[in-house]
Amino acid sequence: MTTVPLPYRVTAVSAETADCVSLEVAPVGRALPEFSPGRFAMVYAFGVGEVPISVSAIGAGPRLVHTVRAIGAVTGALCRLRAGDTIGLRGPYGTGWDLEAAAGLDVLVVAGGIGLAPLRPVVRHVLDHPGRYGRLRALLGARTPADLLYGEELEHWRRASAQVEVTVDRPGPGWRGSVGVVTTLLDRVDWRPDRTEALICGPEVMIRHTVRALLARGLPARRVQVSLERNMRCGTGHCGHCQLGPLLLCRDGPVVGYDRARPLLAVREL
Amino acid sequence: MTGWPLLLETLPRVQRDRLFTLADEREFRAGSTLFDEGGVADRFWLIRSGEVALDVYVPGRRAQVVETLGPRQQLGWSWIFPPYRWHLGARALGPVRTWEFPAAEVRELCMADTELGYELMLRCAALIADRLQATRLRLLDLYTPHGSVPS
């Protein structure tokens, strides 16, 4: 496993929202080992720095997609890239979503904001393997309708039998959909707590609130997977930044079973 | 999840049946107004299908939708407390099917059958608490890059 980034060429750029961009990249030479949904890469913007970003699509061959939100110097630089530019990539790091655990069950995806990015490969995977999983339901929260990721693709998911519900915090003029927190969608879709695996990604407060609502409706904690965030610097668990109590999120996460995460999320400033 | 409205999901069957003797099936066309802010809160609804938007009138702007309610949810709790006036407006986003409950009769039933009244009020309190939590969460504006944390 290399600790040095490999050059990857940006092959396509799509603006998802005002501040989010999806970068499709392909290796210039040697490719990284295969990614799986939920794992992340350290993405290097030349001369600026490196950030951990989950794969938002695992393409044919060695192509990967990263959806990046411009919130700092490095992500800002990544969002300004154009097709043909080169970045550095190393990985894959971390644990992925445990899709084995979801086999034979309905899959409930709950995503807030850019939290949908690491879950998109899950949705695609589940829809590509109809016999392996039960019904797919995706509950998505966004700040405004304009902040919703992958708008057109959501229609494909619906056509492919997924139930996709969207809610926003602040509706704009013309929004005819739901308004409110993502957990309110839990009572509007017909899901079964006794045969569902829930996969959750979003701001930590949203995760805590969502899991509380799921458990209150009878879902066991062991059927909940959450993707957590800390200040990952190296990706390998060597730099110590990704600690959350006993966990090194680069090594033991970012996807963690809620039965493990619950006591840790309850402690302030852990 | 059962198909019962959340308010009634865990209510003992006898009490549920008593409550339902007061209910009417009621449908609303898309775009119709169920109530307006300040109007008399003399009824409430349990939504069976469709979605209702709660809005606030802001002068100079179109009505601002603050929340939407959908299937299995309860629409309206202003009927519980005097002066029984709606705090928000409610409009059907599409065709909406409901069970409509007359507020005065339900309150009378609660007074007469205090056990049922207690159970029902407990559930209404839980619903109000739930909406309060959801509102607090949205106050945090979690999806902005830095939340609403002053930094």
Next chain:
Amino acid sequence: MSAPTLPSAEGVAIGKEGLVALVNVLRARGYTVVGPTVRDGAIVLEELESAGQLPYGWGVDLEAGQYRLRSRTDGAAFANAAGPQSWKTFLHPARVRQWTAERTGGELVIEADDTTPPRFAFLGVRPCDLRAIAVQDRILTAGPHSDPVYRGRRSGAFLVAVECTEPGATCFCVSMGTGPAAGPGYDLVLTELVDDEGHRFWIRGGSPEGAEILAELPGEPAPEAVCRAAAGAVASAAERMGRRMPDTDMRRLMAETLEAPRWDDVASRCLTCGNCTMVCPTCFCTTTEDVTDLTGDHAERWRVWDVCFDLDFSYLPGGPVRASSRSRYRQWLTHKLGTWYDQFGSSGCVGCGRCIVWCPVAIDITEEAAALYDWTRRTEDDPR
């Protein structure tokens, strides 16, 4: 990396001239010999050109927040406890360039920094520090990812351990199970003896290369009296530890005391300077620095030691996760003594006492752990 310890050989007794020979043999084999020597009022670790640079005749007086050199009349070289540095300075350097990147046209070429590291021979590795090296081995090389910088420096390193015969007032290796006798992992181990019979070192091999080098040293097979005296000196050291950790399951203690009031107490004293992390032989955290030159076409990635007491350490968009000094001290201590077990299968503390000595406000890790332990017992007794 050192081979597993061989069954204890009888060993050889050498004099001071034997140490001179040892340094010469190691240097002749191409090793950069690093060992303790006196500089700037402290016993530091530096490259040694000869054994004469060892701190003969120097001892140290240690207390919380205090380190003083003291001259010894017996001329002993190793009768002094840990100094401010540890071997991580050499194996896991404070600052390394990991790679360089060149942008030419549209192309990006990134190359690992493949500078060949020196082959180190460490002379005078204390048992606590020997364990600390094993702890860092586990962190940096045993997982699915192996750090090439550490691995490169560690794999060629030759370790000469020195058993402890004179612990300091801040030492507590006995209660951490790391000393004063040397555990496995050394190539050679020596025990210093200064008594009526003279100044001698009982030296044994711990690896094939160690045995080879031992054979090149001028000495005699160690008489039983020497072995017995040396063992006695080490056993006596075990009785003279200045500090001890509470005798309890530390992993559990740390997990159960996350909300103890003691954290507020220690936070009111802690300056969050991070000295404890700098001197700790197992603290391994790093951060990265990306630099470019003026043309903008040449960039470098540097890795530097980082400190969990720093606000930026836990930075997330929105702010640091550990904003209070309470939470940052708690992170350091609970990691060192508790969650280290979960992450790496052992304690992160080896009982060297450096963090106690070099804390500017004399915070004592053993005292803090004891206070937490007392709190749990008081809470258990509480009739509520």
